[in-house]
Amino acid sequence: MSAFSPAGLLALSGGLLAIGLFGILTRRNFILLLISVEIAINAAVLNFVYFAAFSGSASALSGQAIAVVLIGLAATEVAVGLAIVLALNRLRGSINVAEANALKS
């Protein structure tokens, strides 16, 4: 574990979050959007894992547990998201989120 310093690890997860947010803001393709969300969630999961490892043994397990829950959450979110992608594709023939603006008014 010593090969990674806390600062480097935090920079890694911060970078992942930035990449994810950038993707969320710029992608118009629904699938790429979902991938960007996954990247951002993984940044959070990484954080839980680091801090569980660095902290005392008492709270270590809870951090790991939350990480596992988050992975499960991300998986379900992708499942729902991909279902929406399929439905949207059937409805509109396109998965461009900029065109799915029926809720505008």
Next chain:
Amino acid sequence: MTGLSFALDYAWLVPLSTLVAFVIVGLAGNRLKRLEWGGWVAVAGAFVAMVVGLLVAAAEMMGPGTYTDQSFTWLSVPGSPGTFPNGVNLVMGVLVDPLSALMLIVVTVVGFLVMLYSIGYMHHDRGLPRYYAELSLFLTAMNGLVLSDNLLEFFLFWELVGVCSYFLIGFYYEKPSAASAAKEAFLVTRVGDVLFLLGIFLYFATFATSGPGAGWAASGFKFANGTQPFLAGISGGNSTTLTIAGLLMLAGAAGKSAQFPLHVWLPDAMEGPTTVSALIHAATMVAAGVYLLAVTSIFLGFTATDQLAIVAIGGFTCFFAATMAVVNTDIKRVIAYSTISQLGYMVLAVGAGVTMVGMYHLFTHAFFKALLFLAAGSVIHAVGTQDLRKMGGLWKKLPITGLAFLFGALSLSGFPFTSGFLSKDDILGSVLAATSAHPLYWPFFLLALLTVFLTAYYIFRAFFLAFGGPAPRDPALPEAHEGPWVMRLPLIVLSALALGAGWLAFYPPFASLLAGGGVPPSFSATDLALSAVSFGLVLGGIGLAYALFGNGRMVEVPAGSAADRVRSVLLNRYYFKAGYDWIGLRAVYGFSRAADFVERYVIDGTIRGIERAFARGSDQLRKVQTGIVSDYAAYVIGGLVGFLLLLLVVAPWIVAHLGGS
């Protein structure tokens, strides 16, 4: 007390019978063609009212000074300690006392006779169901007013007679002058009515709160049964508030009784049918103002300042109105001005403290004035015009009408031994007697005395112009003939009453009515010298009228002469109407325009501006909602970043620089 006293308990039948007639004629008049479109129903209602009214009055005469009050509580406000110790009750009721019995005779008798006369006079008019319904409603309201037992109920009926007057002046509503006269009458009397209502409020507010008056408030502000005016018992009758309240009562009376300066509406009210002029605008409704003053004076009392104001208004009005009657050429308007003038006499008497003398004149005046109007109506019915310049020579064609008019004119001018002579000289004598204690009454007494001359002159001028001479001055007038019996009978009955009603004062039971409230008429006050002077003035007036118009010719006044200018001022009613029109058209209308501008542009402008700002702002705000998920995500992220900045940067900065205290 005699067997008649039961009638006192049935006084409510008087207004009720005409109310029933009103409902029947109002709802079904159109189907009653065979009953003169409901006219006979109205006559029947008025007849029942007259019979009951006379029985009630007779019962009141038999038991002098009885005070019969039947009432129910209409609205009750519980008392609270401090402000309204006994609470306030508003009651509705029927009160028979000498004063109302006297008025009841006038209203029901004249009401019935006029209703009967209408059958003949109005026969050729359209809209008769409306006419008879409104006249019945008027009689209901007028009798209700007479029988009211408290000021608020009085005011309700007061407004009701006012609105009936409005309807009936505007009976010929297709005629623009009639419609505008109706509006004028309504608006001008409304000025008085509002002040009257304020006066009632002032009495209520003064008495309801504390002091001995609180008991009065709790009993429903009834006209109390007492031997002296209410105010005399509780305050010495001389506080500023009570003076103001008394002046407001005077203002109300001036509006209804067409006293200066609210006199302008009555001559224009002659646009209504002549029967309406006789009943409403001569005998009854316009006398309600005097009745109000009498009731106030007897039950509440006036302060010395109020009395002087009332004397001044009455004395001035009786002279002022008489001058305008001198040159008028419309037979009805001449009589209308004389009504204002005679009402001035009554107001003068009430102001001088001899209330019942004023009521005595009201009583005699109602008959001879109704007679004059009905006789004038008979003339108008016969020749189809109201213009004295076109008439003439009617004495032979209309003997009954001519005699009736002559009797009315004699009584009006106060020719000795007519009713008018008795009551008018009684007023003059009483006011003269009052001048010894109140020197300020002198000028108004002199004006009233001078008016005797003018009265005799103008009414005989009208008489000679209409009846004198060989033939009508306008040959185009139709051949005159007397009306049917329904028109002749009221003329004959009223002729008898015009000459003789005043003599009732020497019949002890009737005199007890006059003695029953306040100061009774006393003929000792009329000294012989004063009667001689006034008789001289009457003869002078009649003589002048005969000299000028006895041959049945109009007197030609050269245009541009001083006399012509005076005539022009008088015909234009001293420019009062023009002045009020100016107030209405320029001052009030100008103010309304300004208010309209403020309303339209300042207030509405502000509100519309706010509305427009919101509308535009929300148009801008709508653009934020694009429906694109990425945009919403951007807002979420932006919001999160902003919140973090606030928490981590701005808040510590504030705490570091400003906090710590």
